[in-house]
Amino acid sequence: MSLDARLVVRRDGFTLDAVLRAEAGEVVALLGPNGAGKTTALRALAGLVPLDDGHIELDGERLDDPAGKLFTAPEHRHIGVVFQDYLLFPHLSAVENVAFGPRCRGVPRARARADAAELLGRVGLAEHTGKKPRQLSGGQAQRVALARALATGPRLLLLDEPLAALDARTRLDTRAHLRGHLAGHAGPTVLVTHDPLDAMMLADRLVILEHGRVVQTGDAAAITSRPRTDYVARLVGLNLYRGRADGELVRITDDFALTTATPQHGDVFVAFPPAAVALYAARPDGSPRNTWRATVAAVSRHGDALRIELTGAVTVAADVTPAAAVQLGLEPGREVWASLKATEATSYPA
C-alpha cells in the first residue's frame, strides 16, 4: 500500500503543485503557513477538489489522471478522512457514527455495530459508545472521528489539523494517543497541520509546503538541523542565512562574513541557534572572529530567556538571560557587540 501523487490545482492567484509520496504505514505531515495549500492538497487527495494536472495513485491504481480524463468519486477511493471539526452526525450515537460507513457499504447492522464498538474500545471509548457527539468532550469526539475514518478499512488515511479544535491540555494527551492509533493503520497516512510540534510528534516524515510548492522534506531531525527557508528556520528557532562558502569562511553580504565549523565550497546555508549568540557592551577580547556591532531592535520573552532581535550587518536573534539583559541595558536602540562561536555555526549546501 503506497501513495504516489502529483497534485496540481490552479486557482486565481494561487497554484498548488506538489509531489507527495507515502509508503505503507508511513505517517507524512504536510506542514506550512496559512494559505500554503495544505487543505487544498488534502481535499484533492480525498476527491473533493478536482486536479487540474498531475495524478493520484494508490496501491498502484490510478484514481485521478486529468490528462486521461480519469476521476474517481470520493466514495470509491477507499480513503478515510478526519476533518478538522470532525463532522460527526449530531443525531447519531458514537457507535452509530462509526458504524455508518460500513452500513453504507452493505455490512449487516449487528456486524457493523460490533465492529464499531470494538474500534471505539481500541481508541479508549468503550464506556462512551452510546453518547451523542454533544455529550462528548473535544478529545473524545476527535477519537470517534478517527474510529469512523478507520471503520471502512481505508487504504489511505487523511487528517486535517487533527488537534486544532482541542484546548492545550487535551491536545497534549490526544497527541500522544493519536500517535499510537496511527501506528495501527496499515496504509499510508497524510496529515495536515500548521503546528510544528504536531507534525514532529505524529509524523515519520515532514513535507513543508509554502506558496503551493514543496520547499523541504525529511524527518524531524533533518528538517530542524538543516532548514532551507526562513519559514522553517523560524519554526525551529534558528538564525538562517544564505551565502557563498570558501572553506570555513562564508560570505553573507559584501561586508559581512561568518566563520563556521563546517568547511564548504559554493552556495550554502548557515544556521545557528539564538542561544549561540553572545552580547557584550564593549568589543570582547580574544575572539576576533564572528564579532560584529549590532543594534537592539526588539526584546521579547522566550521561555526562560529573553529573545533579542538585532539589526546591523545582518538581522539576527539572540537569546540572553533576563539578568544579562538588565546588566547590558538591552532595550530598543541600544548598541552592543554580538559574537558567535564558529563551532556553533553549521553550513550546508544550498
Ligand SMILES: Nc1ncnc2c1ncn2[C@@H]1O[C@H](COP(=O)(O)OP(=O)(O)OP(=O)(O)O)[C@@H](O)[C@H]1O
Ligand atoms: N475554494 C477556493 N476557491 C478559490 N481559492 C481558494 C479556495 N480555497 C482556497 N483557496 C486559496 O488557495 C490557497 C491555499 O489555501 P489552503 O486552504 O489550501 O491553504 P492552507 O495551507 O490549508 O491554509 P490554512 O492553514 O490557512 O488552512 C489560498 O490562497 C486560498 O485563498
